[in-house]
Amino acid sequence: MTGMNENVGVLLPELLLVLAAVAGLLAGSWLPRDRQWVVRLIAMAGCVAGLVAAIVDLTRPAQRVFAGSYIVDVGLGAARIIVLLSILLTIGLSVDRVGGSPRETEFYVLLLLGGLGGIALAGANDLLLLVAAFLLASIPLYALTGIACTGPGTEAAMKYYLMGALSGVTMLVGVTLLFGVGRSTLYTDLAVALPGAPRAAVAVGLVAVLAGLLFKIGAVPLHFWVPDVVQGATTPVAAFVATIPKIGGLLAIYRLLSTALVAVEVDWSLLVAVIAAVTMTLGNLAAFFQDDVRRLLAYSTISQVGYLLMAVAAADRAVLALPALGFYLAAYAVTNLGAFAVVAQLPHARTLADYRDMATRHRWLALSLVICLLGLIGTPPTAVFIGKLTVFTAAVDAGLGWLAVLAVVNSVASVFYYLRWIAPVFRRLTTAPAPDVLLPAGRWGAISAYTGAGASLLFGVLAGPVLAVLER
């Protein structure tokens, strides 16, 4: 493979997303308010076409494009498929709320651009491209967070933006530093140059770059925005923000560490392991007594990032690390979006107590919720179980047995707060509360919830083929 490969064709999924975004924006500006659903169709068509292209791309060998700054391989393929599926699910669960609203077009376009940023993060093989992808994955989300123009939404957007700006600048500093000592921004060049560079400079540069990516995935210590954004933004936006950036961000960290820093003497594996340990523990402890379902989900996503980081910590030392990461991400995305879809379907139920008697009112929705929450715990046969199994195996294989033990303790602890949500679902109510909090939003939220729960089960049962693809 030469550095001169500039075959645009391999970027078809990304290009389709851009095309859909541009077409959607243009169409949206000319369409009347009550016919903006056309933009939704454009967005969905773009995603579906992108999915097809991404799946076809999986059959090709890995290649570097644009002077090696972008890598099209299994990791990117996984990111593309997971992100596109997640966008489709997010659109599904948002239709009831966003459909017909004044900001419908902008919502879909920003979703597409944010998703594109996530994909680009996963493919970046160059520090500057990484920064560009970081910005592309961040800025649409700031706008999305504040799109509803509510008090909490604006506050959350502000907080998100400030944190993002801070970590983005830190990341730039890190990039400058690594460029300074490595004399290149390409990962492949850095891999050669960095082992000879001053260790302290490499370590500081790495930590600074990680800061940006840890912010993106909502890992401790840059997780403070997660609960506020998830609670303050509208539920569809919350679902998106809590899911999609993590896919790109985690794969970006994985690629950075396993390509550029593979030979340096900085023990990044331990660093990531410690971050993983703190993240899962803190997320779990904070989730314990949350009464607001969205805050609970927010903290649960933080703890899930902790488990996901275990695979990153095992990068390069366990053969299972990449398949585990990819599979867990897919499992997490569908399961988490399924849970958010239930929340979106019942917009008036904000606290755990509001879910009382849901099992009698919405039998199938309750079943979906239970599957998704048990899935997040990691109960078989859902997909997250296989994800956890492979991630734990990778961690033990990489000599991080202590981290696996800690993850087990955390998984058990997490049962407690997920069950706090499941229990009221089955509690009988003799009299219905005066304002009906369990009023469904519409049809699409429920369909998305069924899809999420079904996909979670299906991925679990069909784990074999999915993992086999990731293993190549």
Added chain:
Amino acid sequence: VLTVVVFLPLAVGLVLLALPRRLPDRAIRWIWVAVSAVDLALVVALWIGYDPASGIGYEANLAWIPTVSSGYHIGVDGLSLPLAAMTAGLFLACAIYSLREPKRVRAYVVLFLLLHTVSLGLFVSLDLILFFVFFDVSIVAMYFIIAGWGHGNARRSALMFFLYTFLGSLVLLLGFIGLYLAAEPHTFDIIELTARPPLDGKGPLAGLVLLALVVGLAIKTPTVPFHSWLPPAHSDAPAAGSAILAGVLLKLGTFGFVRIVMPIMPDTWRQYALVIVVVGVVSVVYGALVALAQTDLKRMIAYTSVNHMGYVILAVGAAGLVAGTGEQARTLAVTGAVMQMVSHGLITGALFLLTGVLYARGGTYDMAAYGGLARAAPRFGLLFAAAAFASLGLPGFSGFIAEFQIFTGSLDSAPVPTAIAVTGIILTAALFLLALQRVFLGSTRSPDGRGFLGDVTVVETSAIAPLLVLTVVIGIFPRFLLDVIEPAARAVAELVAR
């Protein structure tokens, strides 16, 4: 074929879930009974067609997750077939018993059908991940049964049950991962792991993996000191739930020892066998003593489960003490352990269903609230007395055969622990006689003071009596069962001695 037997209940459960809401509860209950009966018949057919000398029968092995070499690998042998048959029988009994369950019938039946599938699946699985999947789903299903249909402090007990056994299951998973990574090539397949024990002579690592496996299984069994989830879970669970929990789910732990730990880690097992023996003896004595002190009938029976499972642990531990004992004794110990699992399943299942009868009449398990029931409810008294005598190991019942084999098999290698364990029998005898005396003899008393409201009904009798008949049959003609168990038990004893 085996797949059909395992997944039939679940398939029917899903169909039930999809049927329209108008379907009357009565129909759902009868469908449940019918499915359980069909499934039992299928298991019996499997038994008849199985040749004990052939090793693993009805094997199916499909690739499931090739990346981690985990497969859908199932099959029956002399260890799993009797337990699968006991499971199918007990579920049929519970189905019949629950014909009067009034509350949210559809969900109840679906959960039990799910449990039915996972219990059968667990006994026949020959892959660690498959085993774990069934193991974990059983916890979830049982959690919902306790939380949804229990009484008293059910939600709290259910939560404790879930957390405690889930912890156990994940510790077990860590152990499985350890085995997987130690095996060359990496695999989760039990048969392959048995053929090439991966951790023999690996020192501290082997010890750690064994610790993880033993703790994980011991929590489920449960043995002292991991038993504290059991009494609350039992006392607050519905009767049929308790019967399944004690009769089937507890066996998952002890079954794990003979199926997984002993064959795959023979070297390490021998090394630590004495510890296992001690844990077993402590469970026997402690379980019996605490049971003796109970005033709550259901808690008392729950603690006798700790006692009875202790015998099994003693036997499997003794089978690992190779020095100074012949293969015959160790085979006898393993055979006794499997016999005890089957026998305990039947007897405790019956006992818990009987306490359910009592609770349905009197609304309490407090033994002090009852008296003279032998006169007020003679058939109930008869059934209960039969179950109690079976449980305390009277000759003529299956428990006697099992315990006799365990003691004879263990005496050679662990004389002192076995002698101590025999006192457990005496204690159990004392506590059951005491309970019989308090509840059934003396002046007639009942919680509401109006006398006992009715003897056992036909439905209840037809659920409970067959279980007791079966223990008597096994107690008098054990050959048909031993013929199946013994070859497999001998295989296990040989594997441990490698």
